[in-house]
Amino acid sequence: MAQVDEKRCVDTIRLFAADVVEKAKSGHPGAPMGCAPIAHVLWSKVMKYNPHNPSWINRDRFVLSNGHACALLYTMLHLTGYEDMTLDQVKQFRQLGSLTPGHPENHVTKGVEVSTGPLGQGISNAVGLAIAEEHTRHTFNAAGDEGQLFGHFTYVLCGDGCMQEGISSEASSLAGHLGLGRLVVLYDDNQITIDGDTSKSFTEDVLARYAAYGWHTQAVPDGNTNTAAIEQAIRNAQAVTDKPSLIAVRTTIGYGSEQQGTGEVHGSPLGSESLAHTKTLFGFDPAQSFHVDQNVKAYYEQAIANGQAAENEWNEKFQKYTAAHPEQAAEINRRLAGKLPEGWAAKLPRFTPADPAKATRQWSQQVLQAVSDGVPEVVGGSADLTPSNGTALKHFPPFTKENRKGRYFHFGVREHAMAAICNGLAAYGLNIVPFGATFLNFIEYGLGAVRVCAISNFRVIWIMTHDSIGLGEDGPTHQPVEVNALIRAMPNILFVRPGDGNETTGSYIVALENTHRSSVLALSRQAMPNLEGTSPEKVRLGGYALNDVPNPNIILVGTGSELMLVVEAAKELSKAGTSVRVVSMPIVELFEEQSFEYRRSLFPAGVAVVSVEAMSTHTWARISHAQIGVDSFGVSAPYKAIMEAYGLTTHHVIAKAQAVLAAFPNNTAPDLLALRAL
């Protein structure tokens, strides 16, 4: 690289980022100013990336775990020549429709690997990215060319907040266990959080903790000016290949500003006076904003040529690889294109009422085997509930230190890290389809990451068993009640509750086909029969009729383990002369996305609707006139006793249907569907 004054480079980054925040009159200048030396080293000396192709598959990954410092990230993308990241965009920081939102969003900005801001997510995503790298490298690099085709590092920048969050503890413990040697975390040890000095709440020995996790640890005492020491520490980290590395870089938040070293500079613009003071201190013209010296500009823009050269070199390798390993190359190309293997869905099991009754978690176990057999990019695991969730992959061993090709993860009792690691796997770029499993109720432990998954448009399959009070003896601490309302109300994520084996198959079809959103599969602990009229394909409609009743007196809607209840109730009511349509609605969100005509075909105006689901009734007021459900906490008992005590019985469904029919005789029920169109 050409010669340049490094201090001038670093100060340029500091001031540019501060200008970005100042212009927006909103944002976080402190961390960008403090971390500028780290960014300078990473982007100009360490990382392999191609600004003109941000999605080059073999790039180093960079994760800004302290996402509030995104002015720094946008500054570096701009300086190193990412085409979209124009000066205009930078000046539109935090404005409507810009590519520079207030925290980094992967689906908005090229060069942003994962959406960060909620603390602790990024470093945990990075564990997923590092796992994906190990897995990809060992899966595709042919014998003898180990490290040749695939192989890169994952770098993380994080702050005190990320270090305090439990999710990062979980993920870091697992990263140490798995010996992820190509994961390098730079910890911005500025000893300041929003409440002030870390001495107020955070006095643990972070490096000793990470050493206890099995990490390689280093400290850089002067991260403000000693870029050589930062670079050397990163080189040392690269050289340790059997452990992840943590480098604590001692910096000063808001370095150079009047407010440096205080909580004040964390989340508010410096103010024009302080910013001018800093510019003068650094030898910049205080009247100029967004200033970059020509040679500094030229220095960083070398990244464009260097990046293109790196990608060209890789493309040549891939050509040679293609010649030597045509099948594997085709497989790589298939995955890069995001095309699922031809005919994968047709190979999934189908069921008839003659098949034995099972829990949907058991059908899921069966379907997941077929999915993992047919779709090699499916990988995942459970947060220590493998036998309960039924997620072990019979034909594929676990991913371990020794077996990087493994497709199953023993995540340990770490739901939040599991979810964030799944996000990292999904973010990797090879259309990996991750799944994560626990009890449905404990999705709430991982919810921070599940939400980021939804925002990020990632496809992750959340395999969540023990899905209602029907789980029985474990009691209310384990019985989900509000989770259905929660996930339905959360955008861009589907709550999927299949009612038998066919619908379980359909649930996986939907989960894989919806490439830009994730699916929560809510699966029962207890058994239910395969039902007449269910269909894997119709699960795509969200809701559909199980029977052919042209002019019903009443419609019964059920999901999951309660579908059999409404089927039974319908039989009884029909015997008594009431014409009953039975609607299965495994995915309310997809049903609500159907055309008005389709929805009307299921729910004619005037016909009363009763819904039955052994969880919160809240969402159902959108669909049904009367609800049977569970709006209090459950109780510990054998499940049949609970279902009886909570009115989840055929008898109660019949009684409720009769009451509703009495209230709305002769098809006079309010037209709820019309309300949805208002």
Added chain:
Amino acid sequence: MAQVDEKRCVDTIRLFAADVVEKAKSGHPGAPMGCAPIAHVLWSKVMKYNPHNPSWINRDRFVLSNGHACALLYTMLHLTGYEDMTLDQVKQFRQLGSLTPGHPENHVTKGVEVSTGPLGQGISNAVGLAIAEEHTRHTFNAAGDEGQLFGHFTYVLCGDGCMQEGISSEASSLAGHLGLGRLVVLYDDNQITIDGDTSKSFTEDVLARYAAYGWHTQAVPDGNTNTAAIEQAIRNAQAVTDKPSLIAVRTTIGYGSEQQGTGEVHGSPLGSESLAHTKTLFGFDPAQSFHVDQNVKAYYEQAIANGQAAENEWNEKFQKYTAAHPEQAAEINRRLAGKLPEGWAAKLPRFTPADPAKATRQWSQQVLQAVSDGVPEVVGGSADLTPSNGTALKHFPPFTKENRKGRYFHFGVREHAMAAICNGLAAYGLNIVPFGATFLNFIEYGLGAVRVCAISNFRVIWIMTHDSIGLGEDGPTHQPVEVNALIRAMPNILFVRPGDGNETTGSYIVALENTHRSSVLALSRQAMPNLEGTSPEKVRLGGYALNDVPNPNIILVGTGSELMLVVEAAKELSKAGTSVRVVSMPIVELFEEQSFEYRRSLFPAGVAVVSVEAMSTHTWARISHAQIGVDSFGVSAPYKAIMEAYGLTTHHVIAKAQAVLAAFPNNTAPDLLALRAL
């Protein structure tokens, strides 16, 4: 204590607990059998407690963090003579209506301090209990009698699962920081989780990690037979008064059974054959169940006399204390009785439309000062967002190592631990009113504990600011959308969204008055005016009319920052000749608890209802015919631009109202209220 064969005692516990699980044909025998020696030492040699008064305020607290091991806890409560824990109850383990649910529930079973089962909760609750002990001891013990009136230990039993969860990392880091010297954690280091050997996922050095947190650490290599070593380690821990203590006790899961040392014995009954084998091995009659030798029984039942003597001694102390410090004694008695100070609510601020517009988080700041001035048992803090949440207590310094009287907590960036610590504070027994604060969206990070709070009937005030897309520039990762639907659907917890200053005062009144449930205060970042017709007292009704319109054409319902929108829209519509009732509904759950007559008085049959809330619309289908809200993720921009882009404008409210009026002219809208009564 009388002489007894300790091995016989321990084996009795092992077999009794195994019998409990066997009888239920459901549950977890492994940990009880492995931890029996620890339980034996704690209950017979270490802990101060009174079986005939489980709520004696100065008892040692015991928390079973590995709640699935509750057969052990019930066994100990039975053996030591807790009156409710009869043999019949023990035999009703996991049955409907028993005092012996599948995981411990504090509100069901006397002697259970906190509800556990979700892993990591208990140890984190215990940090709250230990804080409460320090706070109580230093607040009430008079000079010279330090340690005399109040003063006890908090003991925790936990397993590998608790050690892996992020919540325990957060809480343990804070416990080390705070130097909670009377907290003693016994870690059942059995190296087995559900997935099998901990070598699959958990190979960190736990003791080194806890040392890094600032804990005193010890290991007991033989926890299966060496009860003396367990006792000595606890004595050592008691002697270290400036640090919490972790004791890793190496045990064998399912000790003595054929399945010992494997994951199999974790969560399933042993089976009659294996259980008989174990009984024979231990020298018990395999044909007998629930067997306790007379002298073993007598040995444990000494706890009754010892406990009563301990409490009697304390009562004498309290009598002397009362004589010497009558005011403080009265204060203690007031708190024990759970009576709030006379006239506290009357001292809270009231507002008029003449007062300046503010964000509800700013009003909350003002009201919280008044609440903390008037109610000394109010304590709490923020997860590092003190200035943003506005929760600093101006007149009361923080709780620190040096100042145990402090009432404010710098929790650090640890939302989940914060929530669990608040639960522990609420569980303590002196009717402490804890509050915990963060951004509303990040309640999802702490949701595991918030849910346990709701199950446990605890009163905690969750002060959650930045409550919708209205938070602006921080973008979708920080903007709650689904949280309103989530908390509303969660039982026994109120979602409270005040619309101005008066309603903010009312929110605190409701939060404190509802002694057996918790409240989530959703507070705005952005300003709004004080409105005509709002009332602190009417917040208790959940919803009420702001204006006096006897025969409305339409009803507009708003909450929080959108209340001003519906007020404005109503003004415009009235000008155009439409008669509009404006309903403020800060607490939907409380509104739905009101009499049908009251609800009908607000919502007459046939009158169309439009609701406006800048979050998910899902819940509102229960109340309104048409909704304005946010059912996708938000975006990063200044808040006014976002509100405009998402249709949260007076203009849009008016247009929606007109559309609904056109759809349902002359009061022909469906009667939704009648549906709620079906």
